[in-house]
Amino acid sequence: MSTGTSSSKVHTRCTVLSGGYCTHKEWVTIQGGSSRTVPFPALFALIEHPRFGPVLFDTGYTERFFQETVRLPYSLYRRMTPVYYTPQDSAAYQLRQRGIEPEDVRIIILSHFHADHIAGVRDFPNAAFVYLQEAYDAVRFRSGWSAVLAGYLPGLLPDDFETRSRPIDESRLAELPPDFPFRRGMDLFGDGSVIAVDVPGHAAGQIGILLSTGSGYIFLCADAVWSSRAFRERRPPHWLAGIIMSSRSEYMKSFDNIVQVHKRYPELQIIPSHCSEVWGSLAQGGDDGT
Numbered sequence: 691m692s693t694g695t696s697s698s699k700v701h702t703r704c705t706v707l708s709g710g711y712c713t714h715k716e717w718v719t720i721q722g723g724s725s726r727t728v729p730f731p732a733l734f735a736l737i738e739h740p741r742f743g744p745v746l747f748d749t750g751y752t753e754r755f756f757q758e759t760v761r762l763p764y765s766l767y768r769r770m771t772p773v774y775y776t777p778q779d780s781a782a783y784q785l786r787q788r789g790i791e792p793e794d795v796r797i798i799i800l801s802h803f804h805a806d807h808i809a810g811v812r813d814f815p816n817a818a819f820v821y822l823q824e825a826y827d828a829v830r831f832r833s834g835w836s837a838v839l840a841g842y843l844p845g846l847l848p849d850d851f852e853t854r855s856r857p858i859d860e861s862r863l864a865e866l867p868p869d870f871p872f873r874r875g876m877d878l879f880g881d882g883s884v885i886a887v888d889v890p891g892h893a894a895g896q897i898g899i900l901l902s903t904g905s906g907y908i909f910l911c912a913d914a915v916w917s918s919r920a921f922r923e924r925r926p927p928h929w930l931a932g933i934i935m936s937s938r939s940e941y942m943k944s945f946d947n948i949v950q951v952h953k954r955y956p957e958l959q960i961i962p963s964h965c966s967e968v969w970g971s972l973a974q975g976g977d978d979g980t
């Protein structure tokens with residue numbers, strides 16, 4: 691695919707990484723799923739931009755998640771979604787393994803504020819945070835039970851989170867192809883290389899990103915769908931999963947839009963944040979080179 695803003699030919703390099711995982715019953719995650727307990731990886735992406743250097747899209751889990759879920763009501767989060775994590779799963783550790791110091795990361799793009807996406811942000815002291823204002827507004831005053839029910843753990847954010855925040859300029863619209871089912875995209879860096887796309891419903895103000903890479907576009911679609919099988923076979927999650935969603939109807943619109951994206955752009959790589967197929971390909975070393 692091409693977008694109207696791709697003419698600048700600025701490409702990024704994208705490496706998808708896994709920051710630990712939790713487990714769910716398969717039937718909750720996908721229509722017609724079995725009663726098996728299945729892993730639910732917390733994927734995030736290292737985006738290397740020629741001008742802005744290393745940029746993260748989400749962060750996965752870190753040790754901090756466990757510290758923040760010791761006591762009620764936050765411990766309920768951990769009980770509902772048992773988390774499996776080793777220190778080698780942290781974004782900071784994995785970046786160091788690639789020769790990137792956490793201090794060198796200047797930008798973290800947050801798809802939304804669920805704990806499995808933001809647990810690592812404290813490890814990046816120089817990063818500015820880029821997100822849709824609506825996503826932060828949905829959680830910023832929540833604590834205790836109200837936070838847990840929104841999948842949010844306030845202690846995961848650094849104290850200076852707001853001063854380091856650079857909410858997306860929603861007037862910087864990117865031109866998307868006329869038949870692209872999602873209609874609003876924002877050009878984050880002004881060069882067409884990273885376009886934030888509204889994918890609401892799972893969480894208010896959730897964004898995915900369309901990334902220009904040397905080998906074409908990649909669509910990191912966050913939690914708009916939970917697996918590649920889900921969009922290939924049009925199998926949304928069970929209605930019970932809707933409990934954590936900001937809007938079931940918006941979710942289904944975004945879900946169906948992803949199904950359409952796949953049909954209209956079969957060559958476009960769509961990467962859901964919790965897809966075990968993508969996760970499996972990383973384990974075989976298939977993460978690099980785009």
Ligand SMILES: [Zn+2]
Binds near residue numbers: 804913
């Ligand atoms: Zn989420």
